[in-house]
Amino acid sequence: MNLVSNCLIRARVSFSGMALLAALALDACQLTEADLVGTAGSDAAVQDAGSFGLDAGNASLDVAAFEARPIVSLVGMPEATGCADGTREGFLDAAFKAWPNIAGCSGAWDQPGLTIEASRQPSCGRMAGNTGLLASGLGCGAADLCADGWHVCRGPIEVERLSPSQCESVLPPGVAAFFAVAGGGGAAGECAAEQFGPSWDNDVRGCGTIGHAEGNGCYPLDRRLEFSDCLDTQGAWACGGPASHDQEVRLVVKPNADQGGVLCCRNESESR
Numbered sequence: 001m002n003l004v005s006n007c008l009i010r011a012r013v014s015f016s017g018m019a020l021l022a023a024l025a026l027d028a029c030q031l032t033e034a035d036l037v038g039t040a041g042s043d044a045a046v047q048d049a050g051s052f053g054l055d056a057g058n059a060s061l062d063v064a065a066f067e068a069r070p071i072v073s074l075v076g077m078p079e080a081t082g083c084a085d086g087t088r089e090g091f092l093d094a095a096f097k098a099w100p101n102i103a104g105c106s107g108a109w110d111q112p113g114l115t116i117e118a119s120r121q122p123s124c125g126r127m128a129g130n131t132g133l134l135a136s137g138l139g140c141g142a143a144d145l146c147a148d149g150w151h152v153c154r155g156p157i158e159v160e161r162l163s164p165s166q167c168e169s170v171l172p173p174g175v176a177a178f179f180a181v182a183g184g185g186g187a188a189g190e191c192a193a194e195q196f197g198p199s200w201d202n203d204v205r206g207c208g209t210i211g212h213a214e215g216n217g218c219y220p221l222d223r224r225l226e227f228s229d230c231l232d233t234q235g236a237w238a239c240g241g242p243a244s245h246d247q248e249v250r251l252v253v254k255p256n257a258d259q260g261g262v263l264c265c266r267n268e269s270e271s272r
Contacts, residue, residue, distance in 0.1 A: 069172070069174040069175050069176075070175075071089050071106060071171075071175055071177055071260075072089065072092060072172055072175070073087035073088065073089050073106075073130070073131065074087065074088045074089075074092050074093075074094065074096070075087050076088070076096060078126075078147035078148065079147055079148065079149055080096045081096065081103060081105075081147065082102070082103030082105065082146065082147055082150045082264045082265075082266065083103055083105035083106075083107075083129055083145060083146065083147055083264060084105070084107075084126035084127070084128060084129050084132060084144060084145055084146060084147050084148075085105075085107070085128070085129025085130065085131045085132035085135075085145075086129075086131070086147075087105075087106075087129065087130065087131045088103045088104065088105065089104050089105065089106040089130070089177070089179075089260070089261070090103060090104010090105070090106075090170045090171060090177070090179045090207070090208075090260070090263065091103055091104055091163070091165075091169065091170055092172065098164070098165075099163060099164065099165075100266070101162040101163075101265060101266040102153065102159065102162045102163045102263060102264070102265050102266070103150070103263070103264045104170055104171070104177075104179040104207070104260065104261070104262075104263055104264075105129060105145040105146060105179070105261050105262055105263075105264050106129070106130040106145075106177070106257050106258075106260055106261040107128045107129040107130050107132065107135070107137065107140075107144075107145040107254065107257050107261045107262075108128065108130075108135065108136055108137025108140070108254045108255060108256050108257045108261075109123075109128055109137040109140040109141050109142050109144060109145070109253060109254050110137050110138060110139065110140065110253050110254075110255070111123050111139070111140060111141035111142075111253070112250065112251050112252065112253050113141075113142075113249070113250045113251065113252065114142055114152065114180055114181070114182040114183075114184075114204065114249050114250075114252055114262075115182055115183065115184045115200070115201065115249050115250060116250055118141070119141050119142055119143060119152075119182065120143055120151070120152070120182065121141070121143055122140075122141065122143045122144045123139060123140050123141040123143070123144055124138070124139045124140040124141075124144050125144070126144050126146070126147065126148060127140070127144065128140035128144035128145050129144075129145055129257075129261075130257035130261075135257055136256075137253075137254060137255070137256075137257075142180070142182065142252075142254075142261075142262050145261050145262050145264065146262065146264035147264070149266065149267050150264045150265060150266050150267060151182075151264065151265060151267060152180075152181065152182040152262045152263065152264060152265075153181045153182065153183075153262075153263040153264065153265040154181060154182050154183050154265070155181055155182075155183030155191060155205075156181075156183070156191050156205075156218050156219060156220060156221045158181075158265055159181065159207070159220055159221060159263065159265075160219075160220045162265050162266065163220075166207075166219075166220030166222075167207035167208075167220055167221060167222040167223075170207040170208060171208065171209055175209065176209050176210050176259060177208050177209060177210065177259045177260035178204075178206055178207075178208030178209070178210050178211055178223055178225060178237070178259060178260040179206050179207050179208055179260050179261060179262055179263040180204045180205065180206040180225075180249075180252070180260075180261070180262050180263065181205055181206045181221065181262070181263050182262075183200075183205060183249075184200035184201045184202060184203075184205070184249040184250075185200060185202050185203055185205055185217075185218060185224070185249075186200060186202060186217075187202045187246055188217075189215035189216075189217050189218070190215075190217035190218070191205060191217055191218035191221065200249075201246060201247045201248070201249050201250045202246045202247070202248065202249070203224040203225060203226055203248050203249065204224060204225040204230075204237075204239055204248050204249050204252050205218055205221050205223075205224050205249070206221055206223060206224070206225075206262075206263055207221060207222055207223060207263060208222070208223045208260055209223070210223065210225075210229065210232075210233070210259065210260075211223040211224055211225040211226070211229040212224050212225070212226060212229060225237060225239060225248065225252075226239075226245065226248065227239050227240045227241055227242070227244070227245050227248055230248070230252070233258070233259050235255050235256060235258075236254070236255070236256055236258040236259040236260075237252065237254060237255075237259065238251075238252065238253050238254075238255055239251050239252040239253075240252075
């Protein structure tokens with residue numbers, strides 16, 4: 001496994017209901033989650049209204065397509081990792097120098113939405129995150145996953161500006177997860193830097209390895225979650241159903257910390 005060197009690595013991986021616990025003594029990162037075990041995909045027939053066949057043309061990647069590899073956490077101070085709980089799971093490098101202004105932060109939240117105004121402010125004092133005091137996400141919103149001085153990235157333009165590699169290398173090979181941005185998209189597959197309102201609520205957009213391949217209108221974002229993709233995660237993500245198939249980003253919650261979370265961007269005044 002070619003990840004970062006010099007780290008404390010702990011992994012718990014499930015194979016056919018059995019757990020294998022392994023620990024390797026190294027010194028800057030930590031494998032903390034056994035959250036990436038394959039799940040069966042579903043074939044939902046509902047398409048987005050006005051999607052011009054985009055959803056039907058982009059095959060989704062479900063967790064079953066990946067090996068059962070645990071997610072990796074780099075441990076550091078929240079202001080350096082970008083994640084409120086001090087553990088970063090996306091854009092990994094041991095000294096936080098390759099991606100100093102953007103981070104993938106895993107965790108749960110139960111306050112709905114990514115694009116509504118209320119979702120832009122922390123709801124539980126930034127105590128969320130997969131290793132946070134409120135790891136269950138109780139009373140937390142998506143913004144609670146980001147450290148003070150950071151915010152949930154608002155769309156493709158901000159990701160392109162703050163990530164030297166765009167979405168590439170967000171996760172180590174073989175890991176199944178997704179990190180969302182707080183920007184919606186239109187039913188025809190287009191995105192905007194920062195849009196709020198019902199006409200831009202289609203699908204959850206971001207970087208990762210699960211969900212549907214993103215269209216060119218959202219570059220550099222590479223994946224999106226339709227409601228059926230959220231169902232495929234077997235409870236890690238929840239973003240509505242057939243009756244609300246064009247409102248996923250307003251409805252999305254994260255019932256547990258498995259399979260990712262959000263992309264956090266450093267506030268512009270503090271960018272390095």
